[in-house]
Amino acid sequence: MRKIEQVSSQIAHQTPWMTVRSDEVRFPDGSLGTYSVLDKRDFALVIAESQEGYWLVEQFRYPIGRRVWEFPQGGWAAGKDGSKEELAASELEEETGIVAGSWSHLGHLYAAYGYSNQGFDIFHATNLTMGEPKREASEQDMVHGWFSDVEVRAMIARGEFVDSHSIAALALLDQEKQRQA
Template identity: 30%
Template sequence: MKNYELISNPKLDEETISTQPIFEGNIITLQVDTVRMPDGNTATREVIKHPGAVAVLALNQNKMLVVEQYRQPMHRTEVEIPAGKLDKGEDPLAAAHRELQEETGLHSGDMRHLKSFYTSPGFADEIIHMYVTENAQPGDMSLDEDEFLEVSELTLEEAYQYIADGRIADAKTIMAVYAWHLYTLTGQWH
């Protein structure tokens, strides 16, 4: 995995002058930063800090494993690939194995990293590390006490139909479907 924090352009970088904490929750914190812009003027930036997350594209006999669960911010259920937040100091690969097992009961020995990406870099530092596995073995689910979901499998065609119908609407799952489609065309994970 690349270290995205090291990428810089001195002509565009902003210097943080001060940080004012606003809210600290179980998953996110909100802060307002005062920054010095490249032209010397100052501005404020509202920033959500997030510990990061993992997502797993799990394929079994040419079908993608998905979970459907209610998402309060959208007030609806979403069909998504298994995913979850990183615990403090947790290795992303270990978290991917943990989340796959917790949400689906599956265990995988051959998980590989596909890509890491920021979800909303204009106001949040959340990064998702996406993994793929093609040979997961069944086991027992161990959902969190506040987690209710249904597990199912979709063909590539069904996944595209779910996207068209709006049942799949989150970026990580759409990205996983596109990566899977590219894999079917090239035989390579890009």
């Protein structure tokens, strides 16, 4: 099967964190079209688990205009780089103050592949040691808290836990636990 081919590409907007480009493409039948694409670096998401529950963070998410609970997650600051494992450990400690003694990589997913190339790596962190968060200025309103597995699933059922990345990550963790059982 033939794929869609890029004919040309033009940057529409660029910041240190992302680039929006407009690509002219040729479809398999030869017709032309346009794709708007958000280029953004991958991020890490961490399921920090202890005592049959999870550490979550809550913060105001400006694009949707509300506070939401989610698993700790984030990407490298502009100009910084490292491994996906280092990123996961950094985000967990930055947002919650937690340092994990055991890590497992659950998988890699794409955030919104209909318009973006950004993906994310999901990690399961256990053997946790508590500390003080080291939050960035943009995270000053963030809080963190522990919720039982039952509470998190009830929040999902009530539509209170709406972060699609976190819900997908929890599904991967469930799959891994079933595999190990």
